[in-house]
Amino acid sequence: MEQKKKGFTTGILHADRQKGIEHGSLHKPVHNSVAFGYANARELAAVFQGRQPGYRYGRQGNPTVAALEDKVNLMEDGAGTVCFATGMAAIGALFQGLLRAGDHVISSQFLFGNTNSLWQTCAQQGVTVSMVDATDVAQVKAAITPATRMVFVETIANPRTQIADLERIGALCDDLGLLYVVDNTMTNPWLFQPKAVRAHLVINALTKSIGGHGNALGGALTDTGLYDWQRWPHIAENYKRNPPKTWGLAQIRAKGLRDFGAALAPEAAHHLAVGAETLALRTARTCSNALALARLLQSHAKVAAVYYPGLENHPQHALAGTLFRHSGALLSFELLPELDCFAFLDALQLAIPSSNLGDNRTLIIPVAHTIFYEMGQERRASMGIAESLLRVAVGIEDEADLLDDFTQALQQV
Numbered sequence: 001m002e003q004k005k006k007g008f009t010t011g012i013l014h015a016d017r018q019k020g021i022e023h024g025s026l027h028k029p030v031h032n033s034v035a036f037g038y039a040n041a042r043e044l045a046a047v048f049q050g051r052q053p054g055y056r057y058g059r060q061g062n063p064t065v066a067a068l069e070d071k072v073n074l075m076e077d078g079a080g081t082v083c084f085a086t087g088m089a090a091i092g093a094l095f096q097g098l099l100r101a102g103d104h105v106i107s108s109q110f111l112f113g114n115t116n117s118l119w120q121t122c123a124q125q126g127v128t129v130s131m132v133d134a135t136d137v138a139q140v141k142a143a144i145t146p147a148t149r150m151v152f153v154e155t156i157a158n159p160r161t162q163i164a165d166l167e168r169i170g171a172l173c174d175d176l177g178l179l180y181v182v183d184n185t186m187t188n189p190w191l192f193q194p195k196a197v198r199a200h201l202v203i204n205a206l207t208k209s210i211g212g213h214g215n216a217l218g219g220a221l222t223d224t225g226l227y228d229w230q231r232w233p234h235i236a237e238n239y240k241r242n243p244p245k246t247w248g249l250a251q252i253r254a255k256g257l258r259d260f261g262a263a264l265a266p267e268a269a270h271h272l273a274v275g276a277e278t279l280a281l282r283t284a285r286t287c288s289n290a291l292a293l294a295r296l297l298q299s300h301a302k303v304a305a306v307y308y309p310g311l312e313n314h315p316q317h318a319l320a321g322t323l324f325r326h327s328g329a330l331l332s333f334e335l336l337p338e339l340d341c342f343a344f345l346d347a348l349q350l351a352i353p354s355s356n357l358g359d360n361r362t363l364i365i366p367v368a369h370t371i372f373y374e375m376g377q378e379r380r381a382s383m384g385i386a387e388s389l390l391r392v393a394v395g396i397e398d399e400a401d402l403l404d405d406f407t408q409a410l411q412q413v
């Protein structure tokens with residue numbers, strides 16, 4: 001009998017048990033073993049040759065990590081998922097695993113700061129990256145060269161919340177056979193599945209809302225199954241033993257994990273898997289808190305500008321409504337120019353000045369002075385980042401307490 005597809009949260013909660021768990025444990029145990037034993041030496045050889053499922057060495061795979069990979073794969077409706085030590089390791093594995101000197105990548109210019117820095121590292125190694133305004137598919141199209149192989153975008157840009165022209169870019173990549181990679185971290189798979197806009201590979205920094213508790217780093221790369229890897233020119237022969245749909249991830253896993261060693265620790269995988277169970281519940285709360293806070297700030301006389309896709313004056317407000325379940329948990333704003341943003345931060349009592357996002361706690365940071373400091377003012381200006389911009393990663397506090405805190409801090413400044 002065909003089983004009815006379960007809801008998002010039900011699916012995650014019961015994913016582990018589908019494969020049977022040791023001793024009837026309801027959580028996949030933390031397997032702190034680097035190496036694995038086999039029934040006999042022939043089995044050892046069969047596992048190493050990929051003829052039999054099993055684990056070889058902790059750097060290339062681990063049962064606790066594999067259980068988390070299954071969960072993320074379920075959330076993204078993927079054909080396969082590989083987990084990494086961090087979100088940046090997952091993005092780095094794209095380059096180690098897929099790109100070669102001479103290749104060209106088109107990326108959104110509104111980008112997580114460290115990904116921006118990674119593009120510069122790529123350029124030093126012969127992979128050129130064009131940064132374009134990805135809110136407009138025409139700009140992506142205009143940047144295409146004969147060497148273009150990949151288009152990389154984020155869903156909602158951090159910190160200014162621009163939204164990429166996700167659906168049209170997906171159609172363009174489909175037409176031209178370009179690999180379409182979407183970093184889904186600023187939304188998450190409950191708010192949005194990039195597979196719906198024909199993304200081929202999806203990045204999630206598990207560190208953020210999927211883990212949710214700010215107590216473990218992790219990243220994931222999901223293959224949606226929509227790309228034909230027979231079209232990719234750089235797959236080595238040894239990753240072509242299994243059907244073509246497995247080729248991309250097989251090579252990414254081997255390069256990113258085995259060769260570069262960015263393996264996720266089993267303890268961290270356990271923390272992230274427990275956090276993921278409440279992703280939908282927490283996200284409903286962070287998004288409603290974010291909308292309430294955005295409205296409060298927008299109506300306040302001391303605030304010059306608020307950037308949040310849930311506000312009617314956001315340039316892609318309507319687009320956000322068609323793509324995402326809610327408008328996300330991140331907003332940014334500017335105080336009136338004569339006000340001191342540091343004095344405001346010091347007046348807050350609940351919201352914590354800190355760099356993370358997707359935590360249960362509300363975190364706030366002056367971006368130009370911290371996470372975007374290294375890139376310099378000119379580059380910041382090109383990304384629409386004012387020197388006084390404050391980014392708020394909204395948590396699950398009770399709404400009234402959060403609004404009270406911002407109201408009293410605004411009063412003091």
Ligand SMILES: *Cc1c(COP(=O)(O)O)cnc(C)c1O
Pocket residue numbers: 086087088089112115154158183185186205206207208217218219
């Ligand atoms: C945080 C973040 C990453 C990197 O994740 P880490 O786990 O911190 O390495 C990548 N992309 C986006 C959009 C992020 O917010």
